[in-house]
Amino acid sequence: MKSRIKKIYENLCEEVDGILIMNSTKPHVDMTFFYVTGLIHGEFEGSGVLLYPDGEAEILTSALEEESALKSGMPVTAIRKREEREEWLKDKLKGMDKLGINSTELTYSAYKKIGENTDAEIIDVSDEIIEARNIKDDEEISRLRDACRIASDVAEEMPDIIKPGMREYEVAAEISYRMKKLGATGDSFEIIASSGPNTAEPHFTTSERKVSEGDFVLLDFGALYKRYCSDITRTFVVGEPSEKQKKIYGTVLEAQKAALETIAPGVKGEEAHNAAAEVIDSTEFEGKFTHGLGHSIGLSVHDGSGLSPSVDIELEPGMVFTVEPGIYIPGYGGVRIEDDIVVTEDGYELLTDASKEELRIIK
Amino acid sequence: MKSRIKKIYENLCEEVDGILIMNSTKPHVDMTFFYVTGLIHGEFEGSGVLLYPDGEAEILTSALEEESALKSGMPVTAIRKREEREEWLKDKLKGMDKLGINSTELTYSAYKKIGENTDAEIIDVSDEIIEARNIKDDEEISRLRDACRIASDVAEEMPDIIKPGMREYEVAAEISYRMKKLGATGDSFEIIASSGPNTAEPHFTTSERKVSEGDFVLLDFGALYKRYCSDITRTFVVGEPSEKQKKIYGTVLEAQKAALETIAPGVKGEEAHNAAAEVIDSTEFEGKFTHGLGHSIGLSVHDGSGLSPSVDIELEPGMVFTVEPGIYIPGYGGVRIEDDIVVTEDGYELLTDASKEELRIIK
Numbered sequence: 001m002k003s004r005i006k007k008i009y010e011n012l013c014e015e016v017d018g019i020l021i022m023n024s025t026k027p028h029v030d031m032t033f034f035y036v037t038g039l040i041h042g043e044f045e046g047s048g049v050l051l052y053p054d055g056e057a058e059i060l061t062s063a064l065e066e067e068s069a070l071k072s073g074m075p076v077t078a079i080r081k082r083e084e085r086e087e088w089l090k091d092k093l094k095g096m097d098k099l100g101i102n103s104t105e106l107t108y109s110a111y112k113k114i115g116e117n118t119d120a121e122i123i124d125v126s127d128e129i130i131e132a133r134n135i136k137d138d139e140e141i142s143r144l145r146d147a148c149r150i151a152s153d154v155a156e157e158m159p160d161i162i163k164p165g166m167r168e169y170e171v172a173a174e175i176s177y178r179m180k181k182l183g184a185t186g187d188s189f190e191i192i193a194s195s196g197p198n199t200a201e202p203h204f205t206t207s208e209r210k211v212s213e214g215d216f217v218l219l220d221f222g223a224l225y226k227r228y229c230s231d232i233t234r235t236f237v238v239g240e241p242s243e244k245q246k247k248i249y250g251t252v253l254e255a256q257k258a259a260l261e262t263i264a265p266g267v268k269g270e271e272a273h274n275a276a277a278e279v280i281d282s283t284e285f286e287g288k289f290t291h292g293l294g295h296s297i298g299l300s301v302h303d304g305s306g307l308s309p310s311v312d313i314e315l316e317p318g319m320v321f322t323v324e325p326g327i328y329i330p331g332y333g334g335v336r337i338e339d340d341i342v343v344t345e346d347g348y349e350l351l352t353d354a355s356k357e358e359l360r361i362i363k
Numbered sequence: 364m365k366s367r368i369k370k371i372y373e374n375l376c377e378e379v380d381g382i383l384i385m386n387s388t389k390p391h392v393d394m395t396f397f398y399v400t401g402l403i404h405g406e407f408e409g410s411g412v413l414l415y416p417d418g419e420a421e422i423l424t425s426a427l428e429e430e431s432a433l434k435s436g437m438p439v440t441a442i443r444k445r446e447e448r449e450e451w452l453k454d455k456l457k458g459m460d461k462l463g464i465n466s467t468e469l470t471y472s473a474y475k476k477i478g479e480n481t482d483a484e485i486i487d488v489s490d491e492i493i494e495a496r497n498i499k500d501d502e503e504i505s506r507l508r509d510a511c512r513i514a515s516d517v518a519e520e521m522p523d524i525i526k527p528g529m530r531e532y533e534v535a536a537e538i539s540y541r542m543k544k545l546g547a548t549g550d551s552f553e554i555i556a557s558s559g560p561n562t563a564e565p566h567f568t569t570s571e572r573k574v575s576e577g578d579f580v581l582l583d584f585g586a587l588y589k590r591y592c593s594d595i596t597r598t599f600v601v602g603e604p605s606e607k608q609k610k611i612y613g614t615v616l617e618a619q620k621a622a623l624e625t626i627a628p629g630v631k632g633e634e635a636h637n638a639a640a641e642v643i644d645s646t647e648f649e650g651k652f653t654h655g656l657g658h659s660i661g662l663s664v665h666d667g668s669g670l671s672p673s674v675d676i677e678l679e680p681g682m683v684f685t686v687e688p689g690i691y692i693p694g695y696g697g698v699r700i701e702d703d704i705v706v707t708e709d710g711y712e713l714l715t716d717a718s719k720e721e722l723r724i725i726k
Contacts, residue, residue, distance in 0.1 A: 025665050026552070027390035028468060041568050043552075045665065064566055064654055082673060101471070105391060108474040109466035109489060126472060173543030180536030185553060185568070189389070189406075203427055205404050205548070291427055302388050302408065310445060 001038045001072075002055035004132065008036075009053050011128035012100070018093070019051040019100035019125055022110045030105035031227075031299035032129055038139070040226045042068035046085070049074070050092055051100075060088050086117055093118035100125035130304040134296055135318035140228065141342055144297070144320055147225035148340050148351035150182045151232045155219065155354035159236045162362045164213055168193045168206040171219070179223045188222035188229035189301045199235070199334040202291055202326060213239045216333040217362060222301060229301040231322050232352045233338035238362045248285065248327050249359040252335045255279035255325040259293055259307075263323070263341060263348040267315045269293075269307040276325040285327045294322040297340060319343045320351070364401045364435075365418035367495065371399075372416050374491035375463070381456070382414040382463035382488055385473045393468035394590075394662035395492055401502070403589045405431035409448070412437070413455055414463075423451050449480055456481035463488035493667040497659055498681040503591065504705055507661070507683055510588035511703050511714035513545045514595045518582065518717035522599045525725045527576055531556045531569040534582070542586045551585035551592035552664045562598070562696040565654055565689060576602045579696040580725060585664060592664040594685050595715045596701030601725045611648065611690050612722040615698045618642035618688040622656055622670075626686070626704060626711040630678045632656075632670040639688040648690045657685040660703060682706045683714070 008019065021036065023029040025045050033039075033049055036057060047061040047069070058075040061068075066078035077088055093099060099120040101111065115122060136144065154175055161174055171193040179187070194204040195211045199218040211217055215238045222231040235252075237245055259276040273293035280289040292308025295301075297320055305313055307321055324338030340351040371382065384399065386392040388408050396402075396412055399420060410424040410432070421438040424431075429441035440451055456462060462483040464474065478485060499507065517538055524537055534556040542550070557567040558574045562581040574580055578601045585594040598615075600608055622639040636656035643652040655671025658664075660683055668676055670684055687701030703714040 024467065025667075026663060027392065027394075029390065031390075043566060067564060068566065103472035103475065104387065104470055106471045107467055108464070108469045108471050109487075111471040111474075112466065124472075169546065169548075170544065173540055176543060176549075177536055177540035180539055181533065183532065185532075186539075186550065190548060201430060203406060203431065300389060304388075 001036050003137065004036055005051045005057055006055045007132040008051065008125070008129055011131045012125060014098070014123060016098040016100040016123050016125065017053070017096040017120065020048060020093070020114060021051070021102055022048040022106055022114065024107045024110050028107050030102055032102055032105060032133065034227050034299055035133055037072040037074065039068065039072050041071075044069075058092070060085065086113070089114065089117035093120055096120040098123050102126045102129050104130070133298060133303065134305050135316060136298060136320050136342065137318070140298065141318070141320070143226045143228040144230065144340070144342070145351055147184070147188070147223045147228045147230035148232070150179050150184050150223040150225060151221065151230040152352045152354040153182060154178045155232050155234045155352075158219055158234070159360045159362050162211060162217060162236070164211055164238055164362070166211050168195055168198070168209050168211070171211065171217070172206045175219065175221050179221075182223075184223035184225050186224040188224045188231060192218065192220035194218045197331055197333055200328045200330050200332060202328060202334070202336070211238060211362070216245065216335060218334065218336060220336065220338065227299055229297050229299070230340055230352065231297055231301055231338065232340065232354065233324055233336045234354055234356060234360075235335040235337065236360045236362050240361065241359050246359060248335050251280060251283050251285055252325055252327055252337050253356065255289070256323060256337050256339070259323050259325060260341070260348065263315065263343060265315055265317055265343060265345065269305070269311055269313045269315065270309045272307045272323070273309060280325065280327060288327045288329060289325055290328055291326070294324050296321050315343045317343050317345050364399050366500065368399055368414045368420055369418045370495040371414065371488070371492055374494045375488060377461070377486060379461040379463040379486050379488065380416070380459040380483065383411060383456070383477060384414070384465055385411040385469055385477065387470045387473050391470050393465055395465055395468060395496070397590050397662055398496055400435040400437065402431065402435050404434075407432070421455070423448065449476070452477065452480035456483055459483040461486050465489045465492050467493070496661060496666065497668050498679060499661060499683050499705065500681070503661065504681070504683070506589045506591040507593065507703070507705070508714055510547070510551070510586045510591045510593035511595070513542050513547050513586040513588060514584065514593040515715045515717040516545060517541045518595050518597045518715075521582055521597070522723045522725050525574060525580060525599070527574055527601055527725070529574050531558055531561070531572050531574070534574065534580070535569045538582065538584050542584075545586070547586035547588050549587040551587045551594060555581065555583035557581045560694055560696055562698070563691045563693050565691060565697070565699070574601060574725070579608065579698060581697065581699060583699065583701065590662055592660050592662070593703055593715065594660055594664055594701065595703065595717065596687055596699045597717055597719065598698040598700065599723045599725050603724065604722055609722060611698045614643060614646050614648055615688055615690055615700050616719065618652070619686060619700050619702070622686050622688060623704070623711065626678065626706060628678055628680055628706060628708065632668070632674055632676045632678065633672045635670045635686070636672060643688065643690060651690045651692060652688055653691055654689070657687055659684050678706045680706050680708050
């Protein structure tokens with residue numbers, strides 16, 4: 001993954017002699033470890049990787065994960081005792097004047113440990129790391145495409161799998177199972193399978209509620225595939241939809257299309273958000289789109305950037321985002337439609353392709 | 364969760380005016396947030412909770428998760444813009460002389476942000492937090508018991524579900540699905556479903572390999588239930604076991620029993636490890652038990668402590684550990700048997716109860 005390491009170094013405003021990525025105990029593992037090593041399998045708690053300006057790197061890990069680490073093709077130091085970690089730090093950081101670290105994914109405790117073992121000035125290079133990670137390379141897009149295909153295939157079949165009377169958590173179990181049977185290693189986040197009034201809470205997960213006649217059923221989930229995250233939402237209705245349900249769904253769909261039409265290099269992320277918000281705010285559902293349009297995805301499901309008024313970014317080819325407008329009416333229900341896209345030279349490519357043109361009916 | 368907050372304060376050697384737990388973007392969320400709030404649902408990225416010496420607390424979160432946060436019964440400040448987070452910090456930390464933080468689960472970036480918004484001296488209270496979290500209270504043990512029951516029930520049925528020819532990742536999909544159908548919200552870590560020579564790698568996850576006649580099949584997994592993690596391992600054999608397979612299995616089982624017999628308040632964690640290691644090292648499998656005997660479980664699957672020569676702890680009632688000796692023969696295969704226990708006043712209670720006395724056969 002030399003090209004990724006070089007990309008990080010190219011972004012630096014200030015030269016450093018090395019960049020040290022250090023993982024702590026889960027969940028506090030720096031996803032950048034997997035970005036620079038490309039490793040698919042393994043936990044790598046307490047492991048580290050030291051990146052050099054020429055694109056070379058070396059890994060520190062426990063003896064238990066030596067075999068897995070070697071698959072990176074990088075030199076590996078495998079330790080059996082905790083003390084050996086400090087020896088490795090002392091040895092490798094010796095003589096460095098400036099050392100880069102990733103403050104947004106490094107624990108304060110690990111930061112202190114690094115400081116105790118080096119005289120180098122410590123420089124925060126987290127902005128440069130996220131800048132590199134925001135532009136996905138071909139291998140990353142390939143993994144994301146697979147993660148998106150798995151999620152899309154499952155979204156496509158769900159209206160036929162769900163039956164009235166199923167409980168929300170049983171629907172989530174079906175989604176997760178079907179993704180794993182297609183090769184996902186896990187869910188990219190806790191699945192949202194909400195129904196009826198629960199669909200009005202954008203971050204609802206699941207409950208014991210039974211899917212019932214007249215409900216909206218909102219499914220928001222993603223596959224984890226070779227460590228990359230997809231993220232899709234489809235909303236269905238149980239039985240024939242009411243006029244109001246059709247109107248809400250149609251408005252969200254129109255808002256998503258308006259947002260997608262803006263996506264191209266050079267466009268501000270905020271513009272895509274505003275395009276969707278304007279569609280919704282021009283209807284009786286004004287003010288009911290209560291979150292940002294989307295977030296970047298990659299090794300994390302919130303991968304460092306977003307399409308919203310609070311994030312100042314200009315789109316570039318290789319950036320990957322969710323596009324997910326919604327309308328939420330407390331006590332009644334909500335609709336969200338979410339797809340994943342990669343920005344291309346002349347627009348965008350849709351990575352998720354489950355059908356959405358019609359409000360699909362659960363029978 | 365006043366009692367938990369008070370427990371943390373009772374552990375302090377140095378008085379502080381408040382303890383601030385701050386979450387960053389996933390996966391960098393401090394599990395202590397859920398320990399002190401008791402909240403079951405929600406992501407709470409970028410959220411925080413400020414703990415006071417009298418056991419009171421207040422939450423900062425985004426408007427999107429206000430409803431979820433209110434279920435804690437604590438006062439909640441819901442923000443819509445990032446700037447409001449800093450205003451909240453400034454306002455709440457004003458006048459404090461000493462502020463506690465949890466260095467092992469706080470990012471360095473969040474640490475800096477706290478420092479910019481307070482004049483208080485910042486004190487690392489991570490040891491005191493982990494000391495409190497290590498002794499589970501009744502509510503925690505109840506959740507762990509349920510998480511363990513779900514994992515046990517699935518472990519019990521798996522030898523009848525697995526058929527020769529199934530791929531390892533399909534076995535993992537079955538495990539995850541069955542746990543979710545029993546109410547788990549997820550896997551507590553990436554499932555290990557290894558077969559044949561793959562069972563010799565303790566941290567293997569899954570591959571496309573087909574389960575075949577003569578294989579050991581090792582399943583290591585856990586249920587996430589109301590945020591608490593269980594962790595069980597059972598090893599099976601496909602078809603009639605060889606003498607060598609029976610001997611390996613019997614040795615691991617004997618080692619686990621020897622370790623369990625030592626578990627009681629006042630015992631050193633290392634002693635339990637050594638009891639298992641001595642059984643294994645007195646056989647032809649000397650040196651093939653290559654990891655620690657166990658780790659504490661709770662809100663994290665590696666919850667801060669362990670039963671091994673490298674961790675200096677004395678067992679106390681309420682501590683919850685895995686007990687998981689194994690024998691690994693590179694190129695041939697491995698066996699691990701893992702159960703979860705809670706230390707009681709006069710010994711321990713087994714939380715996982717899937718059968719293990721005989722090496723079970725997959726047909």
